[in-house]
Amino acid sequence: MVAQLILDGLVTGLLLALPALALTLTFAILHFPNFAIGAMLTLGSYAAWIANSLLGIPLAMAAVLAALAMAVVAMLCDFLVFARLRDRGSMTLLVASMGVSLILENVCRFSFGNSTRNFAIEVARPIRWHGLRINHEQLITAVTVVACVILMQMLLHASPLGRAMRAVADNPSLAAVRGVERQTVSSITWCLAGVLSALSGVLAGMDRAVDPLLGWNYQIPIFAAAILGGLGSPTGAIVGALVIGLAEELSSLVLPTNYRQIVSFAVILMLLLVRSQGLFGGKAVRK
């Protein structure tokens, strides 16, 4: 039924919104697309799983711990790798982020193998509402993501830190001579990216299950969402994520479910043909 697909699509889209937001933030402020975004999502979900299933901590608290852990990991990645390569151009950063992606993903695989893991949460019956089936994970996803998005927008537009971040995104050297330390903003951006990745990892782990490829399976939809919205535009990332979520769910009307991944790829191809800067983005042409 189409209404159910639309609901599912919106929730999938909301789930994509967090990592898409993380991707677009790091792109805006650090000027390269972080190919480790999927792996960060995976690592975040494993961190929460360790806290939750192995240590017995309730999932909400485990998610917070995972967010803190990923914030630290993300800052470390910046400090050890990305900040040092900043002057070498975005190509080097691209490849370096792929290397980081391999490391993060395989730390998970080495430690816990390829088998799927699950969070220790109670299974609850879905809610029925006007003929639609809504399960608890979807509600939690919706509430969490909407709260995060509102907080992020408030941060970006109504706080000094947000102004500083947008200033560095606009013109890093001008920001420097207005008193904004670029490295500080850079570290904070990675921190936020880590938190967003971890939260989305928990939500994804609830939706599917925790395994080393969890984040990789979201990698292309995340990129599609961010590009659709315009790389560098936070609002765009959210809108793009919703659209991709809807597209993926609605595609099951015409395609077998195994092909959902191709939907995002097709969206990217179409965007490149028609409007590469996406809905809200700036010019994407090679300078």
Place this chain on the structure above:
Amino acid sequence: MTGVAPALSVRGLRSGYGNGGDIVCGIDLDQAPESILAVIGPNGSGKSTFVKTLAGLLRPRAGTVVVTGTDVSHLSPARRVASGLAYVPQEANVFGNLTIGENLKLATEFLSGRAGVGPAQRQQVMALFPEIAVRPKLLAGNLSGGQRQMLAFACALLANPEVLLLDEPSAGLSPKFVGETMEAVTRVRESGVTVLLVEQNVAAALRVADEVMVLVAGRRSLRVPARDVSSADLAALFFAKAG
């Protein structure tokens, strides 16, 4: 200049880009407080590089920069602002994606403990540039060239600098605006700030400058009071062979 400590003092400054050679090849300079120094020279003489090195955007390879007694040579640009050195770049000198109000707020939000930054300073600066305070919600990118210049000046001044570095403030402006800009520079000097001004438009610069420094091939080749400069001297210097 006897007896008064210089506001800006530079010794043996050298800098360049990447692995290339020195573009700034050893410059010494003392500038008296509340004066306007115009730095002029032919294309490629290193004027822009010089002022970027002073601002901290380029790390010096040798030499020192001292602002009212504080050695800022190894400070990041952000910390130099906190030490009293402000800089207005030539292009891209406002944040186009932020509103006027946000640009102005940003100018003072990250100056940890800089003295003299506050509502009184803000009032003083706004009095110098009344046009920009009117529409704080307007995106800075939608301003005209001249208005952006004014906003850029204001943002730099809000930091209550001792020394203000200006990189070709008249570039790209119509003649009317050039006059207004230079007049603004004079008002800035009147308010107690020392101004170092890199300019391609020599005539405009000479009209407001107290002193002139000529840079050729990264070296200082002349330093005189503005009234003593004749066009003959300048022509000889500009077109002379380097070194």
Place this chain on the structure above:
Amino acid sequence: MIAYLTTLLVLVAVSALVGLALNLQWGVAGLVNFGVVGFVALGAYATAVLSPPLGWFAGMVAAAALCAVASTALALLSIRLEENYLAIVTIGFGEAVRILLLNETWLTGGALGIADIPRPFVSLVSPARYDVVLLCFSLALVAIVFTVLEMLIRSPFGRVLRAVRDDATVAAALGKPVLMLRIKAFAIGGAVMGVAGALHAFYLTYIDPSQFTSIITAYAFMAVIAGGRGSNVGLLFGAGTIMALLEATRFLKDAVEMIDGTQLAALRLGLIGLGIVLLLLLRPQGLFSEPRRRVRDFFPNDGGPN
């Protein structure tokens, strides 16, 4: 032992071909291709499907052509945009290929794959001697590709690509002809990856999707970085060294009882990732540096800097 060495050398040959291809695309032309494994898989499957009716040689050529076409299409879409977009599109391509291979069972056999792939020159010798023939074939293929690519790199084509690789402003100033050159470089690289896939298919005679995983892409990047971007000789050394190190981890598995197959795979991939990061940080010019280009190489008629 001989059999093991033969296996190893053929694997090295396949990896060397992939590395040489990426070296042209990324090392020389500066085009980031994160979908390497997709092109290799495409080449292998094209060979598997087309060789039985058309013969091994036609199958291999068809594989190369198909990969060249796919590469050209992707490059055309994204060549005018920042390099990020080509990287993203190639990842998408790699995933799309993987999904298609798994699901279009009528063509690809799905997870079961394709068996009984014909081999080159198989009728010439007895089965017992065939390994040697295949080994010679592999080495000859690598030698031919190496020579051709090396000639390309030293030609004006290669010089222009290098000159614009790192300097976007120059590239923009030179405009359209340079874009066409870059697309050609990408297509040639794609074709070579197709040939690598064909060799893989010939060697194993049986292919399935599980043979084509991201380690192929990761390994290719590390080989190119280790060899020094743009240097084919360095690449061969880099590829060989990394392969040797990776094979050494196999003995690790036997030595340390606790490591199982999955962990070994994870260790390899993780070490490659670490290797890429460390090389980029500490030795970006590669373990064997690119020969220093002199001004004369770019401007042969000029008297040099004044």
